[in-house]
Amino acid sequence: MVMPAIKALNIVTAAAFAVLFASCTKTFLDLNPLDQPTEAVYFKTPEQFKAAANDFYNKMIGFRPVSGSNIYNWMDWGSDLLNPGYGWPSLLNAADMYWNNPYAYIRGNNILIAKVAQYPGDYAGIKQYVSAAYFFRAWHHFFLLKRFGGVPVDTVVADVNSTLLTAPRNSRYEVTKQILSDLDVAIDGLPLEAAIAAGDKGQVSKQAAMAFKARVLLYEGTYEKYVGKTTDGDGVSSGAGSNGYDAGNVTKYLTEAAALSQQVMSYGDYSLFSGVDSLSYRYLFILEDAASNPKGLTKAANKEYILSSKYDYTLLTGNANLTHTGGGGISRKLMDMFLCKDGLPYSVSPLAKGYALMTDEFENRESRMTCITGAPRQKYWGFSSAYGANYTLANYLTVANWPSYINVSYPDLSNGGSGYGSRKWSSEHPGRNDYQESYDYPQIRLAEVYLIYAEAKCELGNGTISDADLNSSINKIRARAGAAPLTNALIAPYPSLTMLGEIRRERTLELLSENTRFTDLFRWGIAEQELNQTPKGMIVQYNGQPTEIATFTNPYTKLPSYKPGTYAFGVDAATGAVILSGPPAVPMTKKNYLTSIPQDQITLNPRLLQNPQY
DSSP: OOOHHHHHHHHSSSSHHHHSSOOOOSSSOOOOOTTTOOOTSSSSHHHHHHHHHHGGGSSSSTTTOOSOOOOOOOOOOTTTBBSSSSSSSSSSSSSSSSHHHHHHHHHHHHHHHHGGGOOSGGGGGHHHHHHHHHHHHHHHHHHHHHSSSSSOOOOOOOOTTTTGGGOOOOHHHHHHHHHHHHHHHHHHHHHHGGOGGGGGGGBBOHHHHHHHHHHHHHHHHHHHHTTTTTTTTOOSSSSSOOOOTTTHHHHHHHHHHHHHHHHTTTOTTTTOOOOOOOOHHHHSSSSSSSSSSOOOOOOOGGGOOEEEEEOBTTBBBOOOHEEEEEEEOHHHHHHHHHBBTTSSTTTTOOOHHHHSSSTGGTTTHHHHHHHEEEEEEEEOSSSSSGSSOOOOOOGGOOTTTTOTTTTOOOBBBBBSSOOOOTTTOOOOOOTTTTTTOOOOEEEEEHHHHHHHHHHHHHHHHTTOOHHHHEEEEEEEHHHHTTOOOOOOOHHHTTTOOHHHHHHEEEEEEHHHSSSSSHHHHHHHOHHHHTTTTOOEEEOOOETTEGGGGGGOTTTOOOSSBGGGOOOTTOOOTTEEEEEOOSSSSSSSOOGGGOOOOOOHHHHHHHOOOOOOTT
8 A cells, every 4th residue: 555545545535434433323313414425325436445445554553543653552662672571461451442442443344344235336346455354354353362362253333232242252262263264255355466556555465364364373373282271261250261162273273374374485576675785684674765774775675574554754654753762672681582693592602702892792693683783882873862963964974984973882871771772663864853754664574474484384393393494484584684594403412492492582583573572472371481580681790700881981971881870689690780670560470461351341341251360
């Protein structure tokens, strides 16, 4: 969906959808307003179905009102990787827009689907848009599933007398069945990427629906394998129950996830964004126009996104402060997860240089590490204070010709932070201020499809996978990162490494801050183990001696880079790293794999039983 289409949608259909998505009320007069289209006169032409379907794309992220920003919702903040101290909701919610808004969006999908029966023309002319409605209905039900578990399945256009308003929750297994059924309809009716007209690029394709179905299958297959019915409740006193549970679905879902992802991988429409230089991974996420990066790359160079939310500086800005708040602080755990160039993690690689000097841990490392976080003693474009002074378009030069006002980057441990900051979403555009960044947001990209394939195959192989399967999938991602291929022989000498663990590591690194970390930990059944750890930052004691950063004075500020007094919990004796906070105030348990059903919804419908232990 290109920007002109979005702009036209805002003009043409805003009035229509004010009616379509309004709450149901009874009125004394049943007249069609003369100043705006209504359901009674709408959905008569393919163009009207298309305009209505176009509105669905504005509601993929954040579940906020269409006005304002919906470019991000969590970005994995508060996990064990970013802004340490888990931020997943763990207490009773009085109300929750992440319940209300998805159902409002599903209502719009249902309205379009229901109008097919009254459509006077040839169904072939609207099939693509109806199929998109099925896709997005599955999209929103999946969001609800991940957050709440079983929820009421909504496939009708309810009125105030509808039994749906007082319906109990469907089980997660029934919700999953509906999601997969809707995606089958979408896959059947959506066009291949190659068949989508140039002016409509960005609309959901058959491959996007296949990739999304693979995501759902992997999620539910592993959730049922590792968590099982633990979070279901009995459906009588709490939870949504386990109606429809089938132990055979684990293998069935994982098998289909592998098959679908392999099929998407076989199409030539998509390719990893690579071959630019070692910063390819960084450029991928900050593409706007030719001035947004030193290489002069534009969004046209990106063939990796299979489905994305589209933004444009002129027509639809992201309206989110991504450069200064979009990255978050990086934890010690994440820094050590990055690979060395030999393809091994830092904990076992012979290339690891330790931590004595502030630059040591950046030596011989994969490029995602330097793409995501700034290495000390380097210069970076950008207006963040961590990377130098502001710059203007006139001074936007190549990296070989740094102006004098761009300062060398040094870690800052004077304010209680980790010493590391993520710049994955930090703009390098000289003309962009906060809230003006307008990069497209990846909803589904090819790298994730590679990861789905590898994980599903390894799960089906009981922890084993062939080198050929690795080469056809995640080793392509590692090649972009400048890390050696993952092979069975590579990790065999190291008892601490497992193939499944390395595939999960690859997913963690590649999809950092793309809203996957919490739900990955939940479906793997290891959230308690990972999120209840004490978060740590930069190492200030190594081999019994202070590290360079512990005694360093910033030459620009003339102040110490490390102030021990700002770290109330001191330094970890085992690792020598600063401790960022104490244990979580509310420790993560299995209960927290699902959030609570909002209390206002239970008040309206007492048959919505609360999730267990809330």
